[in-house]
Amino acid sequence: MDKPITIGLPRAMLYYRYKTLWHSFFEELGFSVIESAPTSKLTLEEGAALAIDEACLSLKIFLGHVKALIGKCDYILIPRISNFGINHEMCCRFEALYDLTRNVFRESGQKFLTYNADMIQKKSEWAAFMGLGQFFGFTVKAANKAYRTAKKAEQRQQKAEQKKQELLYRSEKIKILIAAHSYVICDAYIGKPVIEFLKGSDVVPIRADVIDPEDGAKAGKELSPTCKWQINREILGSIVQNRDKTDGIILLSAFPCGPDSMVNEIIARRVKDLPILNLVMDGQNGTAGVETRLESFIDIIRFKEGKL
Amino acid sequence: MDLHRKISFPRIARYNCAIKYIIEMGTGASYIMQPEMTKRTMEIGTKYSPDYVCTPFKSSLGSMIEALEAGADTILMTNGLCRLGYYGELQEQILRDLGYRFDFINLSEYVTGKLKDYLKAVKRIDPKVKLPRFLLALKDGLKMGEYVDNITEEYYKNCGFEVTKGEYKKAFRQFLSKMETARSRGEMDAGYQAALQTMGQIPVDKPEKPLQVGILGEFFTVMDAFSNLDLEQHLADMGVEVHRWMNVKNRMLHYSGEKNLNIKIRDLCSYEMGPTSTANIWCAREYAEQGFDGLIHVKSAGCTPEIDVMPVLQNISADYKIPVLYLTYDSQTSDVGLMTRLEAFYDMIRMRKRVL
């Protein structure tokens, strides 16, 4: 039998949102799926050398991950995800991601795989996945079966994550809601150190991005009616639903994130009942500065609650 | 109680005369024209804006404050396909926190996918609005926008070559002031025809193959002379034929569509990469193929879609051996740095032309 086709997933950006869906779909169809290693200083350096200097940290990290996969797989998957309907949009960067990466790596000879999700133009995720199947010669029936299986796996994973999170709110310890894109919060180089530091300080960090996308987006309207970015709406929704159950909020963003630059300002102006720390990571902050800021933030909360 | 609204919209390039026309001729409201943007506009806008938001947010916030100072009681704000679509809500919040009292009509609140829902916003401007009258004023106002674009194009292509200094500028000014005072389609048509005629008669001394530079980039900064520190004028003054496809006429009123443009650049990009990305990439290639001497890419600091277009432009630059000058504008209003880069760019393309 032929060696299976290998699909490479850069461990960055929407990987954290779709990893279960992607893995499951391709494995169901008999592909082999590989991932780049968690972000390291090298990933960031290589990505920064490839990206336009003014681009956001997340894009630099993404390009570093793509570079790590070049030549190691048959295709690197980079979808173009524009929106899930009107006012359920993505940052423009996700519309550009496939084409921009392709242009950056034009000389590499690497093949890229893409699909287009754009509900405003009536291009659904389902149709996009059928297209992927077709590209590799699968029948719609086979592709559909793989997609359904993958979708179920995705839902199971989401439900399990949400359930686990519910338990965190029952903790007696200080609870801090981390408002951040999943690719910031889960990134080994950017978000992980923050999470680990909080845990080590006897604080329970709770991810605002773990929420049912539909419920979250709906609830988010309450805090910001015209916010049109799906991911930010979910985070806003999480704040609306959980602000009573937490002791503080950390707005964690990757410099200079377009949507966050505005939505975090709205949060800071409208959420007055909780202490808020605005933490902008540029990948070079050095751990010392971040730790000092986190420590004093925790002290403020403890002081307020009479626990210091 | 006076229900008659005094409406204003942030300053944008040379289009406020058309917005004024639509409001005043189409509804019962009056339009407040705040002063043109100056250093002060940028200073107050920057002072109250979050740090790393894109620059047009800051200047339009400043311009809103100047509109309120000029007596407006209602601010109208547009929707947009990038961060622009969220400007309104945050700007309103900032102005309210500053203590301003006004009504805010944010078109982003009316985005449903159906154009006719925007009519609800029109009803808010004037509850007694007569729809046919409004639609006619809208049509004529957009025509005025198109006239402004035609004359602007004509101006920058030729003003660098006029024999008597200042003639083009004089004609351009006259035209703009006629547009600002026009109260009917007839008046605006007459003003437009007069400008075409006047400009057509100004003697120019243009070489057979003048230096041609194409300007492209972010929708607002590329069109707004204050925001780009009068880039086009400086270039024209050096003796360059300045071309800019990106304007309201081409991108909004007569846009041939993503698909039609994308066909010509499919090897460079498969999808629409951002609100003006397809147009800019197509336009860059078009200029390169026409043998332009250089391209200038303009954006405000932090403009996501334009940053993402840059790798594609770099490839076009390599393929066609056409130099591209990338300019990023932040809230600084000094043109010292711009002039150094621009003069060097001009020297470079001129020397290249002589050698090639």
Added chain:
Amino acid sequence: MEHAYLGIDVGSISTKGVIIDKDNRILSSEYRWTEGDPIGAVKELVRSLEAGFDKEKYKIVATGTTGSARKLAGTIVGATMVKNEITAHAVGTTTFYPEVRTILEIGGQDSKIILVENGVAVDYAMNTLCAAGTGAFLSSQAKRLGIEVEEIGDIALRSKHPTPIAARCTVFAESDLVHKIQNGHSREDIIAGVCNAVVANYLNNVGKGKKIESPIVFQGGVSKNTGVVAAFERTLGCKVIVDENGHLMGALGAAILAKKSGNRNEFDFSMEEMEFHTREVTCGRCTNNCEIICVYRNGQMIDFWGNRCERGANFK
């Protein structure tokens, strides 16, 4: 009398001057700190140039100025040519290195890259927003470490394991630097790390998307720093040429451009004795509040600039 040509390059940090003959041979040259006083620096510079120059044999028939204070310098010396520093550097360098393909330049506040084909500049870039990776960055870090800028090169060359330093902007770099010092990294390694950071920053900012081809000439104030030269050679994997007159390239370019232009105006050394001063006036005729710079010679206004609109054009 033979004809000679004067070129003056007034940068934020240093002021350079050169007098050349018709074959571009250097007759006199001088280099000094600007120290925030471009007028004083130019007068001192002219005085020193005069001392090393044979006024019996030559007369200066054209003068070119360049650098960030090119306009002011041009006004006070009566320049026949005022040119931006990018063009001046390109012209100066290609005159002496006709084969050059890439010019790297790092000065006090600015950094730039110029790509050359067949002796003509075909593409260039200049640093965009911040001053990271320029001379100012290097000297502020040296100050923090308590060493002289001139010592950086020798100390950096002693390092075996340069410390990685964050260099995206001065503020972040400083906090990172302090952190590294507290963590016990050696001074050599930290300084070599700063040199690497300057190069990494330069290549990530102005060098982005540019094909850097040999021969490469490196100039500007920072090219005197052997630590940075070594860092460039390490990163680019090829030789980098540093001309001993590299710091004069802008002034040389200005002199050559003045020679080529054909405009003639005999230079008058007596300007050393004249009194020049500038006055900044706010126009106030609209809310632009343009800061108009007026230049006075012996109490008489000889030029002004800075207005953005016609309202300030008749400024007196």
